[in-house]
Amino acid sequence: MTTAQHASGEDIRSATAARRAVLWVPDWPVAAAVAEDLVDPQVPVAVAGNRGVLVASAAARAAGVRRGMRRRSAQQVCPELVILPVDETRDARAFEPLVQAVETVVAEVEVVRPGMVTFLARGPARHAGSEEALGEALVGVVATETGAECQVGVADGLLTAMLAARAGTVVPSGTTQDFLAGQGIGTLTLAAGTRQTVAATEELVDLLRRLGLRTLGAFAALEPADVAARFGTLGLTCHRLARGLDATPPTARRPEEDVSAATDLDPPAERSDVAAFTARALAEQLAETMMRRGVVCARLRVAARTEDGTELVRTWTIDGAPTAAELTDRVRWQLDGWLSGRSGRPPSAPLTRLELVAQETSPAGVVQDGLWGRARRGEKQAERAALRVQGLLGAEGILVPVLDGGRDPRGTVRLVAWGDEATPLRRTDAPWPGQVPAPWPATVPAEPLPVRLLDVTGADVRVSARGLTSAPPARLLVLAGGRTGSRETRATRAPSPVVGPGEYPLIAWAGPWHGTERWWSEQARRRAYLQVVPDGVPAMLLALERGAWQVEGLYD
Template sequence: MVAAAAEEQLPADLPVAVHDARGVVAASAPARALGVRRGMRRRSAQEVCPELLLVPADTGRDVRAFEPLVQACEHLVADLEVVRPGMVLFAAGGPARYSGGEEALAEALVGVVADETGAECQIGVAEGYLTAVLAAREGVVVDRGGAREFLAGRDVRTLLHAATTREASAAWTDLVELLRRLGLHTLGDVAALRASDMAARFGELGSQAHRLASGFDARRPVIHRPDPDITTSATLDPPAERIDTAAFTARRLAEEMQNRLMRRGAVCARLQVSARATTGRELVRTWRIDGALTASELTDRVRWQLEGWLGGRSGQTPSAPLARIELVAREVSPAGAAQDGLWGRRARGEVQAGRAALRVQGLIGPERVLVPVPEGGRSPRDRVRTVVWGDESTGLRSTDAPWPGQIPPPYPSLVPLEPRPAAVLDRAGEPVVVDGRGHLSGEPAVLHVPSGPPSGPSGTAASSPGRSGGRKPATLGWLRTGAYPITAFAGPWPVTERWWGQRRRGAWAQVGTDPGGVVLLCFREGTWWVEGVHD
């Protein structure tokens, strides 16, 4: 939120919210005072606060703004770990003894950050990762041995603060919802269970949840000597002045490191990013890595860090070209067997296609090269999502789940990025709707597709960030603006979604037109929407 306001030069008294494809991820104090909350859909936030200014989420922007604060903290503390933009971790024992105590260290950090950057920060001291995060949010020091008592009465949703990536956030959200349905509403309820029962029922994530709720780190400490560090490096000739050039080299180093980790069957807990500028100054930053290291996670962190350095936002050197980049995987430990695919290495054509895609990303930007990924859902559009080439190509929703009310195959051959509005009329020209019992108000006779830009049920324009890129929506084959006589009608089939929260009810229907073909429709919020076309 602070980074967005600073980069956009927004007044402090203006209600502002940062959003991504899922909804609001952060809100300013004036926006929160008017009822805007994290997790709201954009339409809901704008209904609560019509004058709300929406700013798209940008992790690179957050890293660039956060880098000066990290450099300021390094005046007092060494060996910082960046968990995510806006949060750092470090062992407080040594710096606290040097500064005269934990509270004195916290006061010194607040002062140096304010003097160097003009920003405010909050410091928390506690045992255990989750306890430290909550202590920092409240600006308190939790006494030794008091972590479990400090966490006991807190809502189980607090576990969501343990997530550092989008994939991890989705997994933690699913676990928290399941725990609440089972009657475990507080962290104390989770900590009271046996660790073996949590691991047997919920797997590794359940084991981590039990440790966090008990006031420990998510993973048990490693009692054996870790494997040697893994290092990959590259010399940039000519030196890189632009972030796209440096990011292209960083992606190659990331893939090389991931391959070496996979061949060794290992993961790392910390990633050290080092860069040497043409001025001779060397920059070093350490990132905390949760779970198995992927090339996309590694590349993102390196790219974010390079953006902060090359931008020179802190006013410190070097805002100079980079001559060398080095990545070091630290705290390497076994992660099970890892090997090539069952049928051997990737084919030559596949490797060449991957290199071509990386090159295109370097020319037009990583967010402009997307690939489809199948996932679970009820509508045809929900069954596929697009991800950036090189990112983790796994669906966020399981395809094996039952998904009651889903559309059976065959699926439409053309699916819009956002549903297109339509109207179903009877022979008298009156609108045909679906009532609360799932009955039609009349006999469908005409399908009318209005002109103008399409908008989804949420009331937002169909240009989806990261999908359409602001271009005009593609036509749906033969379906154009106009009226089509209905020759066949099937449905409606009622469907209820999200029964546990903001319930969403609707009904599916299929219509056959002449001329044309078959159109898949959905009736929701008093309006018919085109969900797909059989071409």
């Protein structure tokens, strides 16, 4: 294990990231298959899924097999290649002996995923004498106890420590950004823990590459405000990682109480398949409790007790808002690792009690906004709540506004169903000649309110083709049934503001602004806008179309 050499200089922004160590086993799915005697360690091996080859052994890579290859292409390159299916349970079960070996050197180990563990480095490093000595001790004990080859990295922040582990190095404090600057942008996916987060991060990485941002340094050079405006919450999280910071900014709030779910196993469980039924129900109970209380967690603690009183404990890192299926997977993997007996240290007696504890919980309603945007966990909980309500009301039950380009207040806001692509259909920065002048009304009714605009003689005010009024407006006549819109419209949109029927004298007026849109097509529209201030009701923006006036918006 070597120490990376970088330019000196204090990185003030990285000081907020925790000093972490990561132990990583290269090609773990292949190593897990070898550990379970499924393949000969000397033959080329690859683990493949629906997206082609996911992991290849060193012998397979030497023969030309690469990640992402199709099965047939990989076998053409290496005819003797042994292809195994993806088996996450096997990976987790075989990883348990290695975690137990690490715990002989370091306490409080967190499993990021099968093949990778992490822990805070300062305490263990002081005990070992240095961070380099800690890494050497871990590599030695893993090789002795399990026969696996691993690499250890120490750095500020989780992503930096992961990359340091892949290089088998220590990144000194203050040199984080120099170390990250030349790393490829695709390394952001390493810090994603769940399938959903991995997929979203891969989409973001693909977009960043198409924009010409191919390294972490190039991405980190962007202003956080620009990243928030263009890439949203996920972009902010990845931007923090690219700058060498933790995924979420530190907060000064008091930690919330852990959420737990426990049950007694009667009869005691000696096999993993027996305990898995109880584990699934318990994980679903924990997920339901978290949803009901409106919290998400960052870590899952799995604890079990045997008949003779032995306590078994393991902590898993959870990325984002875990679903019941994700919690179930991790509990099932852990039970299989404990009860399979492959570690050489199976439980001394059958399991009698199982407890799940959601740690580092964050309530959605009180999550503190970070310096560069909303906290990730609160936003995830809001998304989960919205999806739950949408499942009860239907796809159109929850609508979100999207800002579009246009000439009038109604045309610049479009409502889309929650979960649909919320991107503008028209450019908002286009010039838009004939646009209604600012300020625009603060309230736009779901449906326009029909009115009549009268002059002093009681005649309707008209606007000519040249944009001139037939007479100065004097009164506004609000027709009966000011609340408009069909029953379906009222059920899916906010109710329109009500202006009581009657006649209102005008205190002031301005306009008109005349415009014709798409005069060359069948969708041609000719409209005229007028701002009026009636006595006793809010100021309004009126629109004249096809000889009828209507209220387009109300000013505060």
